[in-house]
Amino acid sequence: MTTIAFQGVPGAYSDLACRRAYPGWATLPCPSFEAAMEAVRDGRARLAMLPCENSLAGRVPDIHRLLPDSGLAVVGEHFERVEHCLLARPGATLEGLRKAHSHPMALGQVLKVIKELSLTPVIQADTAGAAQMVAQSGTPEDAAIASSLAAEVYGLQVLRANVEDAPHNTTRFYVMAQRPETPPLEAPHPVTTFVFRVRNMPAALYKALGGFATNGVNMTKLESYMLDGAFTATQFLCDVDGHPEDPRLFRALEELRFFTREVKVLGTYRAHPFRVAHKES
Known part of the structure; x- marks a missing residue:
């Protein structure tokens, strides 16, 4: 039986997300996000379901910090409606x-x-x-x-049932695996997740992001956070619409690398139907 790991105890919303996204799979409760990632690295689980943001509460703490050095790849996303x-x-x-x-x-x-x-x-x-x-x-x-x-x-x-105050309460999850599962270039609705560090120079972020505007690449997520407690070392986590082999995103990433110290693609995957439906509405 194929297994997917999550942080929490049985019955948690992450457990529910695993069951809905991968029906028939066994779910593996873990005490922390790190433990869920470790379960994938050591082979006890094929995938990990990790919440990254909520429509009401914003980003989930620690996920942005753990992703770049996890040794895992983002192979999918899942949106789960929170029904209290x-x-x-x-x-x-x-x-x-x-x-x-x-x-x-x-x-x-x-x-x-x-x-x-x-x-x-x-x-x-x-x-x-x-x-x-x-x-x-x-x-x-x-x-x-x-x-x-x-x-x-x-x-x-x-x-x-459904006692939540806001009907749009939704949590987004990253699905993580040991190796990338990049869809082919012609696959519809690709999303690419990556991190980068800007150089310590005036207008570095503005210049780094310019290539996405000039190449018509839509950026759906941009989060900043400090590295190692240094107020001058900032890393950014991004989601963009597109495939790295698409000429537009390829050129945007090339320009990004010119103005940054490091760019690391964490994964390319197909957009969840929830994202596609809201984009087209």
């Missing part, structure tokens, strides 16, 4: 609930139902862990904000 459920032990009722347990980010995304039911929010390490706690040691007064998968895994009932 109000979970409780069998027999519990909405009227009897007093506490809502979950990750602080999830609690902040369900303020309406917390106010409506007059619940006291209780912070837990993660959503699936909150569901596990309610199942094992909770009372009929305790509820968890987690996924429908967590309800299945821990034997809880869904008292109310």
Whole structure:
């Protein structure tokens, strides 16, 4: 059975993303992003599903720092709609609930139902862990904000589904593997992910990105972060539409290399249908 690793415990949203993107695969829970990557490197998993950004919360901390030196390649992306459920032990009722347990980010995304039911929010390490706690040691007064998968895994009932305040709450994931799986040049909707470091000179970033504008390459992601705690050493993580063998992106990357200290392509892969649908709408 083919295995895909994720960070978290069974029933986490990353677990759900793995199952939806790769139905029939075994999922491997890992205690950290580094552990999920290590599972791929040592062969215990073929792929790793790693969240990189959320439509409400922004980028996921540490992923941008871990990717360049992971020794892995980005071979795909997945967009997972976050659908929070109000979970409780069998027999519990909405009227009897007093506490809502979950990750602080999830609690902040369900303020309406917390106010409506007059619940006291209780912070837990993660959503699936909150569901596990309610199942094992909770009372009929305790509820968890987690996924429908967590309800299945821990034997809880869904008292109310889709309790999130924002209907567009979506998390994007990078899919990582030991080796690149670059699609052919003629494949539709390619996306390329890479990192680069600008030279320490005036307008370096402006000049480095100029080639993408002049060659008509669409940049969909640009994130900066410091390296080794040095305020003068900045690295950028980018996603662009296109294939490195396409003349337009090829010329843009060549110009980028002229103004940078290092350019490292992390992977080229086909865009997820979610991205394609929103691009065409």
